[in-house]
Amino acid sequence: MAPTDTTLPDLALSRSSLDRVALERRRPEVLTELLDDPRTRVAEVRGDRMRVAAADDDVLHLVLRAPEPEDHTRLGLHLGRDGEGTAYVGVVTQWDDPEPGGDGPDPADDGWLTLRQAGEALATRDAGVFTTALALANWHGTHRFCPRCGAPTQPTQAGWVRRCEREGSEHYPRTDPAVIMSVVDPDGRLLLGRGAHWPEGRFSVLAGFVEPGESFEAAVAREVAEEVGVAVDGARYLGNQPWPFPSSVMIGFEATTRQTELTIDPVEMAEARWVSREEYRDLLRSGAIRTPSGISIAKRIIEHWLGQTVESVIEPGDSMRPGTARAL
Structure with missing residues (x-):
């Protein structure tokens, strides 16, 4: 595409x-060599957080460090090299302090943020580092045993493969593709849905996982038909992004339909509705509807249909795009 x-x-x-x-x-030996080299930049993943700081350019940057001896005992991930040849290694650790809401300090107070919190405002290099490191850390955390024989697996190939200790079979990081799509009727109205377990006022475009043997376009048509009983006329590709929560990639489409009568699947959807652009703007201004998060392709798909950013609707004259710390 x-x-x-x-x-x-x-x-x-x-x-x-x-x-x-x-x-x-x-x-x-590549990880050992890199972690012995003080020029290597280490990106530490603690749970689902990395440490960030704001710079003079009002963009968030990861707080990277030189390797330390303990890194040799941690899960290491060779993330790549920049244009100057500097290597970047992710290391995965756990929290010593209680999580937010417990008795200890909130990690966010010391700059440790989740990707959902920091991703929209991160610099380009650091957005890729955080996304890749988190996706790999999530995969390692759930694939410690061989799916063929149940024996333990060990990381190899600099954190990009796990090998079974018993039979030697190799297992690779899993990525689950999901389609996400706007559906627009002949009057230009957008179809919005609220998931069965979502709070009141939270609406987004429809989405669902791609099934085995299915094309992306076929998945769009099936998901829309299953969730709201509408047949789409076609789907056009808009873009894609990794979504490491825990291991997906979201493939965005825009679809059209001539049907407007909805038949909602109550297992998947609490409600669904058609909205015009003006209705959506009014709902945003009144606070009656909440838009998806800034790092989500869902928000960008809605803005593509709307013809302006959500921020410029709520605060006229504000055309803010992802990439500034104020977007958090």
């Missing part, structure tokens, strides 16, 4: 500038 004039640029989690140097990962 080639980019077109209608594709969505600069999606928050699709930004990356590192060369992943896949061939370099094959050397068994």
Whole structure:
């Protein structure tokens, strides 16, 4: 699917500038060498958080450090090299202090933020580092045992493969594709849905996982038919972004339909509704509807249909796009 004039640029989690140097990962000693090199930049993942700081350019940057001896005992992830050849390694640790809401300090007070909190305002390189490191950390956390025989697996190839200790089979990071789509009727109205377990006022465009043997376009048609009983006429590609919560990639589309009568699946949907652009603006201004988060492609798909940013509706004259710390 080639980019077109209608594709969505600069999606928050699709930004990356590192060369992943896949061939370099094959050397068994590569992580040891990198963690012995003080020039290596280490990006520490604690739980689902990384440490960030704001710079003079009003953009968030990851707080990177030199390797320390303890990194050799931690899960290491060779994330790639920048244009100057500097290597970036993710290391995965856990929290020593209680989580927010417990008896200890809130990690956010010391700059430790989740990707949902920081992703929209991160610099390009750091958005790619955080997204990749989190996706790999999530995969390692749930694939410690071989799916073929149940024996323990160990990380290899610089954190990009796990190998079964018993039979030697290799297992690779999993990414689950999901489609997400606007559906527009002949009057230009957008279809919005509220998930069965979502709070009042939270609406988004429809989405769902791609099934085995299914194309992306077929998944769009099936998901819309299943969730709201509407047949779409076709689907046009808009863009895609990784979504490491825990291991997806979201493929965005815009679809049209001539049907407007909705038959809602109560298992999946609490409610669904058609809205015109003016109705959506009024709902935003009144606070009666909440838009998806800034890092989500869902928000960008809605803005693509709306013809302006959500922020410029709520605060006229504000055309803010992802990439500034104020967007958090």
